[in-house]
Amino acid sequence: MPKKPFLSHGRWLPHPLMTLMLIIIWLLLVNTLSFGHIILGTLLGAAIPWFTNRFWPERPWIARPVLLFRFFFGIFLRDILVANLNVVRLILQPDISQLQPGFIAVPLDITDQMVICILASVISLTPGTVSAEVTLDRRVLIVHGLDIPDEKAAVQAIKTRYEVPLKEIFSC
Amino acid sequence: MVVVEFVVSFFLILGAFFALTGSIGLYRMTDFFSRLHGPTKSTTLGVGGMALASAVYFSFQGNGISLHEVLITLFLFITAPVSAHFMAKAARHQRMHENKAALPPGCEKKTGPHV
Numbered sequence: 001m002p003k004k005p006f007l008s009h010g011r012w013l014p015h016p017l018m019t020l021m022l023i024i025i026w027l028l029l030v031n032t033l034s035f036g037h038i039i040l041g042t043l044l045g046a047a048i049p050w051f052t053n054r055f056w057p058e059r060p061w062i063a064r065p066v067l068l069f070r071f072f073f074g075i076f077l078r079d080i081l082v083a084n085l086n087v088v089r090l091i092l093q094p095d096i097s098q099l100q101p102g103f104i105a106v107p108l109d110i111t112d113q114m115v116i117c118i119l120a121s122v123i124s125l126t127p128g129t130v131s132a133e134v135t136l137d138r139r140v141l142i143v144h145g146l147d148i149p150d151e152k153a154a155v156q157a158i159k160t161r162y163e164v165p166l167k168e169i170f171s172c
Numbered sequence: 173m174v175v176v177e178f179v180v181s182f183f184l185i186l187g188a189f190f191a192l193t194g195s196i197g198l199y200r201m202t203d204f205f206s207r208l209h210g211p212t213k214s215t216t217l218g219v220g221g222m223a224l225a226s227a228v229y230f231s232f233q234g235n236g237i238s239l240h241e242v243l244i245t246l247f248l249f250i251t252a253p254v255s256a257h258f259m260a261k262a263a264r265h266q267r268m269h270e271n272k273a274a275l276p277p278g279c280e281k282k283t284g285p286h287v
Binding site: 025028029030031032080081084087088091092096099101103120121122123124125127128130131132133142144146 | 193202208236249
């Protein structure tokens with residue numbers, strides 16, 4: 001990772017998005033929208049990223065925020081609903097020996113640590129699949145599926161449905 | 173407010189149903205990795221449904237909109253995949269997935285609690 005110019009980071013607000021997120025979380029936490037808490041939240045939102053800056057040596061850049069929203073609401077939440085019903089059907093079916101659980105190896109095109117982490121989390125949160133391991137060279141994600149009749153189709157589904165949009169969103 | 177009560181009950185029952193199914197899945201599945209799938213379900217839609225019910229209920233209590241339930245879902249979305257990943261990874265390091273394949277068919281259930 002090449003070192004970026006000193007000031008382009010924004011020295012006082014190293015992570016503007018994180019600051020915004022922390023303010024929102026703080027206001028949700030206190031469950032009010034009073035002026036004092038907005039000030040306090042802003043102070044916290046400015047201070048915490050500043051203190052924890054060293055933990056985030058590199059960060060992915062959200063290149064397409066609109067796409068992120070579309071991914072979150074259009075694909076992610078919808079898949080949680082649909083796949084949940086699917087898994088409920090699998091769990092409650094009378095004969096569970098028909099299930100074909102197994103591991104699939106998903107070759108990764110993305111290289112950024114953070115984005116791999118997001119992809120693995122999305123895979124784990126959408127039911128039916130749990131990401132089990134990333135190989136040491138970070139090229140392959142090993143995923144356990146509850147019912148995988150066709151390995152190639154499952155790998156392809158994960159790649160086109162989650163990886164491609166994530167890659168576009170974070171432009172890496 | 174009858175409508176609010178209906179909405180709250182609907183989300184409560186929906187959440188409880190998915191949490192119950194998650195537990196049933198934990199009980200019924202035969203190997204460690206399949207068992208991981210059950211609890212993941214109850215964290216997403218199960219707790220999500222209950223948090224939504226809570227948000228709707230307290231928003232109509234008259235003390236303004238209550239939204240800190242969103243945080244519960246948010247934190248679960250962060251922690252649930254991490255813990256599932258840890259358990260799966262630990263199990264893979266103990267080579268649980270290979271033990272099962274080495275067994276002759278029909279013996280999977282007799283070899284102890286993990287396999």
